[in-house]
Amino acid sequence: VRYSLCTTHLSLVNFSPFFSKAMATELTFKTYDFLQQLGLAEENQGTYNGAWTGNGSEFLTSFNPATGKPIARVRVSTIAEFEECVKAMDAAKRSWNETPAPKRGEIVRQIGNAVRANLMPLGQLISLEMGKILAEGIGEVQEIVDMCDYAVGLSRMINGQVIPSERPGHVILEQWHPLHGHVGVITAFNFPMAVYGWNASLSLICGNCSMWKGSETTPLCSIALQRIISDVLVANGVSGAVCSLVTGGADIGRALVDDRRIALVSFTGSCAVGRQVAVAVASRFGKSLLELGGNNAVVVCDDANLDLAVRGIVFGAVGTAGQRCTTIRRLFVHKGVHQALIDKLLAAYKSVPVGDPLIPGTLLGPLHTASAVKGYEKAIAAAKEQGGQVLCGGEALTSRGGNYVAPTIIRIRHDAAIVQHETFAPILYVMQFSSLEEAIEWNNEVPQGLSSSVFTESMKNTWRFVGPSGAVSGLVNVNMGTSGAEIGGAFGGEKETGGGREAGSDSWKQYMRRTTSAINYTDSLPLAQGINFGS
Numbered sequence: 001v002r003y004s005l006c007t008t009h010l011s012l013v014n015f016s017p018f019f020s021k022a023m024a025t026e027l028t029f030k031t032y033d034f035l036q037q038l039g040l041a042e043e044n045q046g047t048y049n050g051a052w053t054g055n056g057s058e059f060l061t062s063f064n065p066a067t068g069k070p071i072a073r074v075r076v077s078t079i080a081e082f083e084e085c086v087k088a089m090d091a092a093k094r095s096w097n098e099t100p101a102p103k104r105g106e107i108v109r110q111i112g113n114a115v116r117a118n119l120m121p122l123g124q125l126i127s128l129e130m131g132k133i134l135a136e137g138i139g140e141v142q143e144i145v146d147m148c149d150y151a152v153g154l155s156r157m158i159n160g161q162v163i164p165s166e167r168p169g170h171v172i173l174e175q176w177h178p179l180h181g182h183v184g185v186i187t188a189f190n191f192p193m194a195v196y197g198w199n200a201s202l203s204l205i206c207g208n209c210s211m212w213k214g215s216e217t218t219p220l221c222s223i224a225l226q227r228i229i230s231d232v233l234v235a236n237g238v239s240g241a242v243c244s245l246v247t248g249g250a251d252i253g254r255a256l257v258d259d260r261r262i263a264l265v266s267f268t269g270s271c272a273v274g275r276q277v278a279v280a281v282a283s284r285f286g287k288s289l290l291e292l293g294g295n296n297a298v299v300v301c302d303d304a305n306l307d308l309a310v311r312g313i314v315f316g317a318v319g320t321a322g323q324r325c326t327t328i329r330r331l332f333v334h335k336g337v338h339q340a341l342i343d344k345l346l347a348a349y350k351s352v353p354v355g356d357p358l359i360p361g362t363l364l365g366p367l368h369t370a371s372a373v374k375g376y377e378k379a380i381a382a383a384k385e386q387g388g389q390v391l392c393g394g395e396a397l398t399s400r401g402g403n404y405v406a407p408t409i410i411r412i413r414h415d416a417a418i419v420q421h422e423t424f425a426p427i428l429y430v431m432q433f434s435s436l437e438e439a440i441e442w443n444n445e446v447p448q449g450l451s452s453s454v455f456t457e458s459m460k461n462t463w464r465f466v467g468p469s470g471a472v473s474g475l476v477n478v479n480m481g482t483s484g485a486e487i488g489g490a491f492g493g494e495k496e497t498g499g500g501r502e503a504g505s506d507s508w509k510q511y512m513r514r515t516t517s518a519i520n521y522t523d524s525l526p527l528a529q530g531i532n533f534g535s
Helices: 033-038 079-097 101-117 121-130 134-154 194-205 221-236 250-258 271-283 306-322 338-352 370-385 436-443 458-468 507-511
Strands: 002-006 008-011 041-047 059-063 070-075 161-163 171-177 182-186 211-212 243-246 261-268 289-290 297-300 326-333 390-392 408-411 427-433 451-457 476-477 511-522
Touching: 008 033, 008 161, 008 338, 033 121, 041 221, 059 221, 070 221, 079 182, 079 243, 079 250, 101 121, 101 134, 101 194, 101 221, 121 134, 121 221, 121 427, 134 427, 134 507, 171 297, 182 194, 182 250, 194 221, 194 507, 211 250, 250 271, 250 370, 261 271, 297 306, 297 436, 306 326, 306 338, 306 427, 306 451, 326 338, 326 436, 338 390, 338 436, 370 390, 370 408, 370 427, 427 436, 427 507, 451 458, 458 476
Parallel strands: 041 070, 182 211, 182 261, 211 243, 261 289, 297 326, 297 451, 326 427, 408 427, 451 476
Antiparallel strands: 002 008, 059 070, 161 171, 171 511, 390 408
């Protein structure tokens, strides 16, 4: 299942077996003890609004990308259930708005602790359902814990300002309040828990109710995390509707995006879908927070520590099987060290252990879906047609079963059409450059601008790359890869990456509305700008 768009609306194109009404396929749920530990079952309800509900006739089937076998089923939300969720959030809104921010922070602290207590089973679930290796699955859950810790402190620091007034006996205050409506969060398969954790932790301490629509292909991740959050809310006497959940396809996504009661839509996904989400939300004067494509690049200068660069490149290009928005997809190497670096990279790629992501020691798991494997093969064929030379990999590992592919390096021109296109797979395009100015120009020529990195020992090169005429990206790194951002900084990108910012810095401001209040504490009424209006 994927999204396609026409005009301002989401529509569903069904080309996979995720949606069904049939119940005959044998499930592998009982194979994995940690699923029951998380409160999951072979058949799960996919709607939560303070209570778990599910009246729809359709089910989502969750598949293990390492084997292609079904795990469990989730009952899809109906439009009527979506409406019930919004009404439940409406009813809970005022009480949550008026709960003091530090009290809201205390509840987020408890959510973080509850997630921490389930670190391993949640990480295992991510590996099972999404396909990333266990270390990365656990790391994703740790991001939620870290964000909760961060949000707890932030709940006591949502500061406004006192601004001097030009009028005697007046003071101007700037305050931050919860949004006038709710927060809608649409997340993608590649980070099926962490992205909601980023949004929910900040949205909660800012005083908002939120509705989460997770990916259709990772519904068990959504339900497991939702259970933990809702248990904490209810234990504190807070309506579970403060964090609601819907499950489904484009009809549910369209309802969320178009609903005027959803003041902010946070969307993570492709540039094509994000563009249409932005138009739809803007047409009703809502706010959107977009985290879209990356097509990220690394520049390796002739003075770089090549061993350090290889470690950063392999993690950034191969990790999560090339399915991060921050994955390294383009590699620009100075002509003076080009062959030396390529030789080291090829040796490293040949040693990458491929296998079941739940088994310790695996570094490359499967792609998430069979359609992603087809996309990988199509991209490699296109690269060859456009003059690319495959240096390693370049084929699906069909003998393994599941959705495995070989990590691939292709030498190609920087302006080849396929290089300008982001493929969610472990394909690394390599080019050599003559000057840093040339590499920066190539880095910036793609439509997206999420993450860029340079490897260099030169302060001059460093500041040239991170400066105002350097990399046009939201994340600009030095002597490290493009992945692995910490939660303390704002995460997001420029251009067709969408401009949204999540996690740290002042990202919290997107989840609030600002008011400027001028207060007159005298019996006179002087006007600003020295205006005399007949008195």
